[in-house]
Amino acid sequence: MTIGFILLLVTGALILFGAGQRVLDRLRLSDRAAILFIVLIIAGGFVPDIAVTDRFAFNLGGALIPLALCAYLWIRADTALERVRCLVAAAVSAVTIFALGRALPADPDALPIDPGWAYGIAAGLIAYVFGRSRRGAFIAGTLGVMLSDTANWLYARSMGADQRLVLGGAGGYDVIVIAGLLAVLLSELIGELLERIKRGRRKPTREFVNGDFVRREQP
Amino acid sequence: MTARRARSAALLLAALVLMPLCAAPARAETDGDCLYTLLGPDGAMLTQRGGRMYVGDEYIAGNDMWYRVVSVDDAAQTAAAEYLGSAPEADVPAFSALAEGGKDGDGKKLIAMYSTHSDESYVPEDGTASKWKGAGIYDVGDSLKKALEARGIEAVYSRETFLPHDADAYNRSRRTAEELMKQGPDALLDIHRDAVPAEQYETEVDGEDISKVRLFVGRNNQNAAENKAFARQIKAEADRMYPGLIKDIFIGKGNYNQELYPHALLLEFGTHEIEKEKAMEAADYVADVLDSVLYGASAKAEGAKGTRGGDVARGIGWAVGLAVLAAAAYALISTGSLKAAWQKLGRAASEVSGGLFGKGRK
DSSP states (O other): OOHHHHHHHHHHHHHHHHHHHHHHTTTTOOHHHHHHHHHHHHHHTTSOOEEEETTEEEOIIIIIHHHHHHHHHHHTOSSHHHHHHHHHHHHHHHHHHHHHHHHSOSSGGGSSSOHHHHHHHHHHHHHHHHHOOHHHHHHHHHHHHHHHHHHHHHHHHHTTOOOOEEETTTGGGSHHHHHHHHHHHHHHHHHHHHHHHHHTTSOOSEEEETTEEEEOOOO | OOHHHHHHHHHHHHHHHHGGGGOOOOOOOSSSSSOEEEEOTTSOEEEEESSOOOTTOEEEOTTOEEEEEEEEETTTTEEEEEEEEEOOOOOOOSSHHHHHHHSOSSOOOEEEEEOSSTTBOOHHHHSSSBOSSSOTHHHHHHHHHHHHHHTTOEEEEOOOOOOSSSTTHHHHHHHHHHHHHTTOOSEEEEEEEEOSOGGGGEEEETTEEEEOEEEEEESSSTTHHHHHHHHHHHHHHHHHHSTTSEEEEEEESSOTTGGGOTTEEEEEEEETTSOHHHHHHHHHHHHHHHHHHHHOSSHHHHHHHSOOHHHHHHHHHHHHHHHHHHHHHHHHHHHOSHHHHHHHHHHHHHHHTTTSSSOOOO
């Protein structure tokens, strides 16, 4: 591999690292945990795919680490209701993503944005509607794509194609990771926008510190 | 189990069961239904494409005339282009030091290939334009693989399928592209066929009736300059070796997984209406051209194998610039004022860089 190739690839990885760390930081993870997860996602992407059967495999960084993060966030949810909302949002996202894949034009250039981005935006909106939760958004984005991918694989096989499923095979650049991160960003953006509209020109009463909202002390 | 949990579980189950029912046929662009015509400044047809055209798309015709789309009429499925002049010559490394350092010293010759649109077929032999099993495009890919191997080049052609032919196909094939990329190939090729009338792809090379080949570059990615330069190198060499083989270069909207690799390229071998045999024969000539461009002894070949410093700088600038712009837009939208956005960006930069850049929270 040439120096130029490496420079280009490293730049992409650094941008993913910076953006990913900032997004995961919004999930009530500590700075250190956010960095650890994004490093595991990027590094795990370089590990060869793990084959479960001849026709099904998964990637460490693109599927297993995001799934583990989903499980961690789900377990740490505050209430049972939030956990249920997360799962429902993930299921609805999966159906929406699957339907979007079939309904959108086949050529990526016919869309104003990359289809993978559209999935993240859909998951973010759905998660926000279901629970106004950043954690819910991440779970809806990542799990939604995983479930949709699995359903599509089953569909292709039912149509006679000897298709192979490699969940998260593109590692940190896989649509599973991108959709999860984008969903959080969107959820955050909607939340902040609505909050700003609500409070007008008054100063915020809460601020986001170390992955959690804390009440700002009034002067 | 409480009634609420039972309802949620039922909803979840229903959603998963209903998912395959959403599998209505995607808007396939494989059979010539979506056929756009590019018109030159004089109103004459320059080319057609089995897919949409957009303002900003570029077109380098077979005679190296260079055009850019300035308007699109979706109702008429036409696009108007302005003439930009003669396409710049395919260049040798601008930063020779980088290119020198970039030469692979292991002597390994490797080209990786896959076919994102795994159903693409050729009507005359395959009977249909789209096949879910045994699609004709794999015969063309196999021909290219064999032709490359006959020239001492290791060719890896993934026969994985990425069905259906829908908006998600490139996300699915990205996983295979990423896997192939790990082997460090000299080029990563996505093998396709077009969906325009056959006569546009018919040509004669060395007295043999074969299919032309279109090179397709996605312009929305950080590697676009490098991808485009690679395509121009291939066209220039093909024009010298086998005039008429390369139909043209279309530089369209989208990324087509080309953001993954600087030497990624999409090749259209003929069209759904042309005889597959002609596309398979074209593969033999394309293998010759690739061999010459990537592994030939000329300075031009060395330039293609290395990475041009100017293109690398453009690619990095593109990626970093976009990231900074996105971060600034996000900060501005979420805070509502320039001052607060600046502070937010400063805090983020400080946290990500461990205090090296930006200003941390006091």
